[in-house]
Amino acid sequence: MGDYSEFGLKIRATLAVYRWQRIDPMPWAELGRPVAEANVALVSTAGLALPGQALFDDGVKGGDFSFREVPSSTDPQCLVESHRSDAFSRDGLAEDRNLVFPIDRMHELEREGAIGRFNARCISFMGSITAPRRLMLETAPRAAEILVGDGVDVALLVPV
Amino acid sequence: MEKRGIATVVLSLLRDVTEKVGPPRALCVPFRHGYPLDVPSNPARQRRVIKAALELLIRPRSEAPVLVDYVP
Numbered sequence: 555m556g557d558y559s560e561f562g563l564k565i566r567a568t569l570a571v572y573r574w575q576r577i578d579p580m581p582w583a584e585l586g587r588p589v590a591e592a593n594v595a596l597v598s599t600a601g602l603a604l605p606g607q608a609l610f611d612d613g614v615k616g617g618d619f620s621f622r623e624v625p626s627s628t629d630p631q632c633l634v635e636s637h638r639s640d641a642f643s644r645d646g647l648a649e650d651r652n653l654v655f656p657i658d659r660m661h662e663l664e665r666e667g668a669i670g671r672f673n674a675r676c677i678s679f680m681g682s683i684t685a686p687r688r689l690m691l692e693t694a695p696r697a698a699e700i701l702v703g704d705g706v707d708v709a710l711l712v713p714v
Numbered sequence: 715m716e717k718r719g720i721a722t723v724v725l726s727l728l729r730d731v732t733e734k735v736g737p738p739r740a741l742c743v744p745f746r747h748g749y750p751l752d753v754p755s756n757p758a759r760q761r762r763v764i765k766a767a768l769e770l771l772i773r774p775r776s777e778a779p780v781l782v783d784y785v786p
Binding site: 557558560569574575576577578580581582583584585589592594595641642643644645646647649650652653654656658659660662663668669694697698699701702706707708709710711712713714 | 760
């Protein structure tokens with residue numbers, strides 16, 4: 555579980571030669587307050603969008619590097635999945651979107667005081683970006699700018 | 715995000731990839747792709763994963779990169 559054995563031969567071969575980009579130098583933001591007082595945002599790469607929002611575009615070469623803003627008041631089960639990867643099972647998220655986009659869990663953690671606040675907006679990307687330059691230079695900084703504007707202290711990044 | 719002052723913690727489904735990329739804080743979960751928060755429709759187990767990830771935020775910079783294996 556959680557290793558290459560769950561993938562087919564084609565994906566394993568791709569991953570074996572893929573040149574991962576190391577984050578260097580490694581940035582480090584110090585959390586200046588307890589988590590129980592922090593504003594925490596959810597950032598997912600599960601490729602989910604609100605009904606009516608544009609789906610992630612499978613035709614973008616190198617992967618769709620755009621993102622969607624999702625209000626934290628959204629019923630997660632209404633979110634629409636359009637991830638381009640076929641390397642994971644959809645069965646779990648079909649039953650419960652919280653498995654990959656845990657809006658309900660974050661509200662619960664806010665209510666029990668484990669986090670100070672669940673940010674009013676979430677950010678939804680799609681993973682499997684094989685050409686990440688535009689993501690790194692354009693859309694990820696833009697998403698960060700939005701969260702800075704929201705006064706976010708912490709981002710929880712959830713893959714799929 | 716870290717450059718803009720937002721502390722991040724990521725759930726990782728592939729430890730060796732995370733070691734290569736080197737994010738500041740990562741919780742390596744032993745679940746298959748599609749199941750980063752363990753099991754569907756089990757709020758308690760999903761919250762437990764998230765709490766374990768958030769606990770990494772108290773680690774000091776001297777321990778970076780913080781890469782921790784989650785034990786269900």
